[in-house]
Amino acid sequence: MTHGVQTAGKRVALQKMVRQRQLYLMLLPAVVSVAIFTYAPLFGWWMAVSDYKLGKSIFQAPWAGFKYFEEFFTDTAGAGHVIVNTLVMNVAALVLGLVCALAFAIFLKEVRWSKFRRFVQSASFFPYFMSWVIIYAVIYALFSNDGAVNASLQSLGLIDKPLNILGNPNTSWGLIITVDVWNILGYNSVMFIAAIAGIPEEQYEAARIDGATRFHEMRYVTLPNLIPTLIVLLILGSGSIFNSYLDQFFIFTNTLNISTMEVFDYYIYRFGLKQGNFSYATAVGVVKTIVSLILLVGVNWISRKATEQSLF
Amino acid sequence: MKRHRFLRILALTLMVTMLIPTFASFASAEAADEEYVIQLIVSSAQTHSRSDETPIGKIIKDKFNIVFEYLPVNDDSEKQSLMLATGDYPEIIRLEGGDMVQDYIDADALVCLDDYIANSTYFKQRYAEQIPYWRASSEDGKIFTWQRYVPSDLTNAPEILDIGVRSDMLEQQGWPNLVSEDDWFNFLQKAMQDNPETNGQKTVGMVLPLAESWGPSLLTEFCEKGGETNDQGTNDAVVWNQVEQKWVPTWTLPAVIDSYHFFNRLYQAGILDPDCFTDTYDQVQEKINSGRALSVWYCTWMSSSANATLVSNGNPNMQYINMPVRSNAQVAAGLKRQIRVETTRPFDSYAITKNAKYPDRIFALLDWALSDEGQILLQSGVEGTHYTLVDGKRTPTDAYINGVLTNPNYNTDEGFDLASFFGACKQGDDQGIAFNLQAAPVYYDEIFLSDRQKEAYKNLGWSNSLEYWTKTGELAPTGLAATCILDPDSDEGKLDEKFKAWIAVAATKLVAAEDFDATWAELNKEYEAMGVDSIVNKYNEILATNQERYNQYVTNP
Numbered sequence: 001m002t003h004g005v006q007t008a009g010k011r012v013a014l015q016k017m018v019r020q021r022q023l024y025l026m027l028l029p030a031v032v033s034v035a036i037f038t039y040a041p042l043f044g045w046w047m048a049v050s051d052y053k054l055g056k057s058i059f060q061a062p063w064a065g066f067k068y069f070e071e072f073f074t075d076t077a078g079a080g081h082v083i084v085n086t087l088v089m090n091v092a093a094l095v096l097g098l099v100c101a102l103a104f105a106i107f108l109k110e111v112r113w114s115k116f117r118r119f120v121q122s123a124s125f126f127p128y129f130m131s132w133v134i135i136y137a138v139i140y141a142l143f144s145n146d147g148a149v150n151a152s153l154q155s156l157g158l159i160d161k162p163l164n165i166l167g168n169p170n171t172s173w174g175l176i177i178t179v180d181v182w183n184i185l186g187y188n189s190v191m192f193i194a195a196i197a198g199i200p201e202e203q204y205e206a207a208r209i210d211g212a213t214r215f216h217e218m219r220y221v222t223l224p225n226l227i228p229t230l231i232v233l234l235i236l237g238s239g240s241i242f243n244s245y246l247d248q249f250f251i252f253t254n255t256l257n258i259s260t261m262e263v264f265d266y267y268i269y270r271f272g273l274k275q276g277n278f279s280y281a282t283a284v285g286v287v288k289t290i291v292s293l294i295l296l297v298g299v300n301w302i303s304r305k306a307t308e309q310s311l312f
Numbered sequence: 313m314k315r316h317r318f319l320r321i322l323a324l325t326l327m328v329t330m331l332i333p334t335f336a337s338f339a340s341a342e343a344a345d346e347e348y349v350i351q352l353i354v355s356s357a358q359t360h361s362r363s364d365e366t367p368i369g370k371i372i373k374d375k376f377n378i379v380f381e382y383l384p385v386n387d388d389s390e391k392q393s394l395m396l397a398t399g400d401y402p403e404i405i406r407l408e409g410g411d412m413v414q415d416y417i418d419a420d421a422l423v424c425l426d427d428y429i430a431n432s433t434y435f436k437q438r439y440a441e442q443i444p445y446w447r448a449s450s451e452d453g454k455i456f457t458w459q460r461y462v463p464s465d466l467t468n469a470p471e472i473l474d475i476g477v478r479s480d481m482l483e484q485q486g487w488p489n490l491v492s493e494d495d496w497f498n499f500l501q502k503a504m505q506d507n508p509e510t511n512g513q514k515t516v517g518m519v520l521p522l523a524e525s526w527g528p529s530l531l532t533e534f535c536e537k538g539g540e541t542n543d544q545g546t547n548d549a550v551v552w553n554q555v556e557q558k559w560v561p562t563w564t565l566p567a568v569i570d571s572y573h574f575f576n577r578l579y580q581a582g583i584l585d586p587d588c589f590t591d592t593y594d595q596v597q598e599k600i601n602s603g604r605a606l607s608v609w610y611c612t613w614m615s616s617s618a619n620a621t622l623v624s625n626g627n628p629n630m631q632y633i634n635m636p637v638r639s640n641a642q643v644a645a646g647l648k649r650q651i652r653v654e655t656t657r658p659f660d661s662y663a664i665t666k667n668a669k670y671p672d673r674i675f676a677l678l679d680w681a682l683s684d685e686g687q688i689l690l691q692s693g694v695e696g697t698h699y700t701l702v703d704g705k706r707t708p709t710d711a712y713i714n715g716v717l718t719n720p721n722y723n724t725d726e727g728f729d730l731a732s733f734f735g736a737c738k739q740g741d742d743q744g745i746a747f748n749l750q751a752a753p754v755y756y757d758e759i760f761l762s763d764r765q766k767e768a769y770k771n772l773g774w775s776n777s778l779e780y781w782t783k784t785g786e787l788a789p790t791g792l793a794a795t796c797i798l799d800p801d802s803d804e805g806k807l808d809e810k811f812k813a814w815i816a817v818a819a820t821k822l823v824a825a826e827d828f829d830a831t832w833a834e835l836n837k838e839y840e841a842m843g844v845d846s847i848v849n850k851y852n853e854i855l856a857t858n859q860e861r862y863n864q865y866v867t868n869p
Contacts, residue, residue: 167587256820275393276393
């Protein structure tokens with residue numbers, strides 16, 4: 001009896017798929033590209049448990065066990081600062097980036113002059129499309145020893161010697177977080193602006209009838225409506241909390257600030273690509289992925305418990 | 313009937329057997345005749361995309377029908393392991409370091425040269441000294457690579473890389489003969505005080521490209537300025553003791569500590585460019601070209617193109633000249649400097665890869681390039697255009713001298729050394745004139761030095777631009793030193809990689825330290841915890857093994 005119900009259920013599902021075949025066909029390119037570019041490379045994880053030699057097939061590499069994982073965790077000079085740097089910079093950039101974008105979107109909604117509002121929105125989005133090389137050129141022009149900031153501070157008599165902002169381990173976290181927030185502000189705010197557009201006008205009208213000021217509308221209508229979007233973006237962001245823009249850190253890292261600037265992706269690049277230590281670098285990459293997955297599930301679970309909203 | 317069928321099959325088989333070599337010979341004739349375009353990865357900017365756009369490249373094309381297409385990359389050493397991993401390496405490849413060469417050999421990516429060498433005309437003659445060393449550095453004695461700038465002999469001006477300094481600053485301070493670190497510190501400090509700006513830009517005292525992967529190794533260079541040791545140009549844990557013929561630790565060498573201390577003094581006094589830690593080669597070149605850098609450390613080769621730019625920008629008196637530097641202790645001890653003459657150069661190795669379409673044609677070209685005729689064309693240029701024969705000796709033409717002095721792109725425009733795999737041997741012809749006229753001592757000053765530079769050396773009281781070094785140094789062939797290569801997969805090899813990463817950071821910490829002694833002591837604890845002695849011991853073990861192999865190959869090459 002149960003078997004019969006299951007078979008009938010499968011048939012119905014199949015018929016539904018055939019009926020909606022156009023939709024499934026539209027989905028196909030995305031599924032294929034994710035399979036090829038995201039899941040197929042996971043076969044490369046074999047390198048983490050084998051002694052892979054450059055130029056040879058990974059499946060010819062002899063079994064190495066978990067020695068590369070052990071090496072990473074026992075080598076405190078390697079693991080410690082990389083984990084701390086990645087977490088501090090990415091968590092701060094994620095949280096501050098979302099909070100700033102939320103505030104930016106709310107305030108932008110209050111701008112009545114629509115042309116100006118659209119201009120500000122487009123201008124804020126622009127940095128997201130700039131290459132890190134160009135961004136660094138701007139940062140260099142501003143913050144190098146001969147840059148505009150040092151020159152201004154010196155001419156005002158506020159400092160005697162130029163501040164070495166680009167090569168100072170004490171300023172690197174602040175620098176990267178600030179640059180990241182600025183870079184992602186426009187992109188994140190688009191999500192919030194889209195969510196604001198979906199808030200029913202009736203809610204604002206009701207608030208105004210109740211005597212709400214514009215600030216009250218922001219505080220009691222707009223903000224609560226944006227919390228679900230904020231949570232979704234937070235959960236999605238937490239899944240990639242160990243991911244960094246390699247090109248950004250490639251450019252911003254130097255021998256003076258490497259102790260506070262080196263992140264997982266740069267560390268993998270340095271050991272994997274530069275030194276040809278692919279097995280070790282893959283092991284570090286596997287650790288990064290597993291921790292990211294745990295974080296994603298954890299944040300989702302916390303969100304479900306705390307706000308009854310979650311992604312899955 | 314059966315018999316007839318058998319005969320028909322036999323006749324057909326015979327015909328096919330006879331025709332195959334005929335078609336094969338057509339195919340190989342085609343292979344020998346067709347234009348062969350080889351893509352070369354180059355690290356420096358080229359002024360043309362193909363070699364046959366240059367006068368020397370045209371001659372190569374006419375003679376061999378081979379053309380090079382250039383693919384410029386920023387740092388080809390970083391790409392080498394990636395190319396091997398993907399199998400997408402070029403037909404001819406430059407490999408940096410013995411460990412990378414070994415990776416390519418292990419992956420069966422390189423063409424073994426033994427048969428080619430046995431049948432070569434010029435290769436085995438030109439590299440007669442090197443071949444036993446190359447065999448000694450490999451476990452099975454096979455040769456897969458050759459190297460650039462070897463062999464080297466006394467017909468060439470020695471490579472001196474101390475400090476390039478702006479000549480107008482020397483003039484301003486009465487042409488002082490600077491040598492010791494104190495001399496330089498005081499000179500640069502005064503020069504910066506007297507000249508806070510250069511052409512409207514802030515003056516910097518000394519520049520060097522520490523952001524390059526090899527940059528931090530420049531901070532140890534006092535180790536080659538006098539005494540027993542000799543620099544190998546790497547961030548390795550060991551340095552070569554030329555006098556005792558053994559490897560010693562880099563970090564604890566007194567000259568290396570003095571070297572770090574010198575840079576620390578310069579940095580704290582604001583003389584060393586504060587942006588040096590983030591400066592790449594191009595950024596340093598720009599600072600020299602504009603003249604705002606009073607001096608350049610080690611990379612004195614950059615000053616030749618900078619001088620041409622300074623002349624064209626109307627600042628001829630700013631031109632840089634090379635001057636010596638030594639630590640105070642080295643000056644006091646008065647020991648001779650070991651001027652490195654590289655017997656082999658594994659960090660500049662070249663190989664034909666298995667991706668080569670026609671390896672025979674490549675080797676034929678290489679073999680010819682290593683003849684006197686080839687080296688003269690590639691390094692001296694075309695007779696009548698770049699040089700003329702006077703009493704049988706190659707003499708540079710005025711057009712050539714003028715081009716070198718006034719056009720920063722002259723060498724690449726004309727196609728000199730149009731492919732680095734040609735070897736650029738640092739030897740001379742039967743008249744004793746170096747193949748590269750710019751390196752021939754008899755012409756060195758005439759070609760390389762502008763009137764301003766000649767005036768500067770004259771005012772310093774020097775008879776020629778190399779006088780100081782020829783008087784205070786002795787030539788030191790590196791011999792077996794460069795054949796010692798750690799297995800990257802060994803414990804010592806992995807530790808050496810860690811050390812390289814560590815010393816690059818430690819060196820910059822020392823330079824920027826407010827309390828040098830305390831920082832050194834703190835870093836020394838980290839150094840001792842690493843157990844670098846095992847690397848030193850391993851290097852000396854390899855040296856002993858290679859010595860035995862060398863003795864075997866030198867008697868039976």
